[in-house]
Amino acid sequence: xxxxxxxxxxxxxxxxxxxxxxxxxxxxxxxxxxxxxxxxxxxxxxxxxxxxxxxxxxxxxxxxxxxxxxxxxxxxxxxxxxxxxxxxxxxxxxxxxxxxxxxxxxxxxxxxxxxxxxxxxxxxxxxxxxx
Numbered sequence: 001x002x003x004x005x006x007x008x009x010x011x012x013x014x015x016x017x018x019x020x021x022x023x024x025x026x027x028x029x030x031x032x033x034x035x036x037x038x039x040x041x042x043x044x045x046x047x048x049x050x051x052x053x054x055x056x057x058x059x060x061x062x063x064x065x066x067x068x069x070x071x072x073x074x075x076x077x078x079x080x081x082x083x084x085x086x087x088x089x090x091x092x093x094x095x096x097x098x099x100x101x102x103x104x105x106x107x108x109x110x111x112x113x114x115x116x117x118x119x120x121x122x123x124x125x126x127x128x129x130x131x
Contacts (some may be wrong), residue, residue, distance in 0.1 A: 003044030007032075010042040014051055015093050024050065070121040072097060079111050086111070091120045096120070 005013065007065040010030075011021045014041045030050055032040040074092030081123035085106065088099045111117065 004033075004041040005047060006039050006041060007046060010047050013047065014054060072119045072121065074117060076111055076113055076115045076121060079105050079106060079113060081106060088117075090117055092119055 007018050007021050007025075011018045014021070021030065021042070025032045025042070030042060031046045032042050034040050072090070072092035072095060074090040074095075074097070076088060077091045077096075078087075078089040080087040081103050084103055086101055086103045088101065088106060088111050090097045090099070099119065109117075
């Protein structure tokens with residue numbers, strides 16, 4: 001059976017409001033079905049298509065080029081420095097990311113609480129869980 005999601009679930013997965021999802025359904029950007037008078041259901045494949053459309057490419061000139069595709073803009077929420085290393089936490093939407101880097105790199109980037117930053121993730125192994 002194909003995956004489908006209620007409006008609130010679709011909104012949470014896309015990081016938008018329920019009203020935005022409803023407007024997208026009304027404008028036919030996102031397809032929804034209703035069975036036997038039940039709640040509207042958004043098709044999982046259609047939801048994935050819209051999610052991919054929402055992905056923002058980095059601003060021109062932000063980086064020369066990179067093979068990493070996973071860029072998560074956020075806000076620095078914590079920086080712990082010692083003499084050699086720094087631990088930097090970024091809140092990117094609902095995601096908390098932690099980066100370990102040299103203290104020199106953190107200092108050169110001016111990483112402090114409240115600074116906007118973009119976490120770029122590239123991994124040769126990514127685990128996927130299904131709730």
